[in-house]
Amino acid sequence: MTDRTLGDTMNESVIQLPTAGEPMFETFERIRRRGPVVPIELAGNVAAWVAVSYQAVGEILAGDGTLFSKNARNCPALHDGTIPADWPMQQRFDRQGAGRHVVAGHHGRT
Numbered sequence: 243m244t245d246r247t248l249g250d251t252m253n254e255s256v257i258q259l260p261t262a263g264e265p266m267f268e269t270f271e272r273i274r275r276r277g278p279v280v281p282i283e284l285a286g287n288v289a290a291w292v293a294v295s296y297q298a299v300g301e302i303l304a305g306d307g308t309l310f311s312k313n314a315r316n317c318p319a320l321h322d323g324t325i326p327a328d329w330p331m332q333q334r335f336d337r338q339g340a341g342r343h344v345v346a347g348h349h350g351r352t
Contacts, residue, residue: 258283270294286329288319 259282261269273280278298282290291310293299302310311317314335319325325332 256281256283256289259285284331286326286331288325288329288331 257269257273257276257280259269260266264272273282273292274294276294278295279291279293279302282292284290293302303312307313307316314320317335320332320335
């Protein structure tokens with residue numbers, strides 16, 4: 243990934259989605275300025291990553307799945323109780339391959 247590495251963004255504070263009192267477009271702009279892959283926190287205190295560039299999404303999807311997996315079955319937190327079964331976003335990740343829904347402008351896919 244170009245200007246910044248994944249290690250650079252791993253040491254920064256996590257951005258909560260949604261961010262209280264901040265319009266979503268401003269939140270996404272703040273995420274985009276952080277770098278190609280940014281740690282976020284979803285509703286329910288669930289940790290996640292968002293890829294914000296086409297290049298970053300391509301590198302993640304082309305990877306070997308050891309750091310980022312295309313398949314939600316490879317996310318231990320979805321299966322070991324870390325993320326509760328009644329988590330509001332659970333249905334987004336129940337299907338095979340649903341983990342591919344990555345925020346990347348209009349290039350996201352489900």
